[in-house]
Amino acid sequence: MSNLKKTIAVAEMSYIIRKGLVYSLSQLPIVEKVVEWKDLENLSAQSIALRPDAIVINPMVLGRISKSEIRQRLKLDKKMVVIALVYNMIDEQFYRSYDAVIRINDSEANIENILTNALKNGNSSGSGQDDLSERETEILKSLVKGMSNKEIADHHNISIHTVITHRRNIARKLEIHSVSGLTIYAIINKLVDVNDVKY
Structure with a gap:
């Protein structure tokens, strides 16, 4: 990961959860800017225009879909890190394809570690994971x-x-x-x- 601060996008429908996460992320030293994606209709266009380094997304906002489906539907850059925001009970296997997982009850230090590691390691599918022939x-x-x-x-x-x-x-x-x-x-x-x- 370069020393430059990162731009993070947050895609979440719940106002209070989105605002809380945006605030929490904006306090982290590695984050330069946090972008709220509340209009899910234009996520694809916003992704192309803003080019964030990572997106923190509730996989349920688009109907319980995997990272590869999110990447396809939103036309995300292959290098963009996709982090699942989890606050409901779903089988852990579902989140395995994501680059990282942030849970609603994670501490600030834990969120910072998760984000730092995800950005440092980059998009795991770029290294071959999740890309089956x-x-x-x-x-x-x-x-x-x-x-x-x-x-x-x-x-x-x-x-x-x-x-x-x-x-x-x-x-x-x-x-x-x-x-x-x-x-x-x-x-x-x-x-x-x-x-x-x-x-």
Whole structure:
């Protein structure tokens, strides 16, 4: 992370939570400017115009979507850090794709550490996390539908060794190492329908 102070955008519908977070962030030494995004209709245009270094967003404002979907829908710069603002009970797996998570009950020191680390480490998907290739996405879909390695190999006309390599890459990129975790990821990211999953 460079020594320059950063611009942070806050996207949150609740007035009191948004104002409190904007104030808290503006007090941090690494933050030069905090921009409020209260008009969710124009988030994409605001993102292009203001080019913040990071966005702190309640994933629910756009309907419980993942970081990659937020990035697509808002046309966010690939380098922008996306931080989830969490104040309700949702499965932790949902937030794994975000660069960082700020919880409503975090202390000022904790928020500063989270923000500093997220900005220092940059966008994790830029380093390969969360960016599955088309083939890896297809393998993941087959896997969560309950297919064995042999069935996946036959279905995609590839060797079992290649299937295993793809599975390793998927686990490494997503940092999810169980089929149940991958299933939750696939459902949340709308890669598969709940009805397609084999229990």
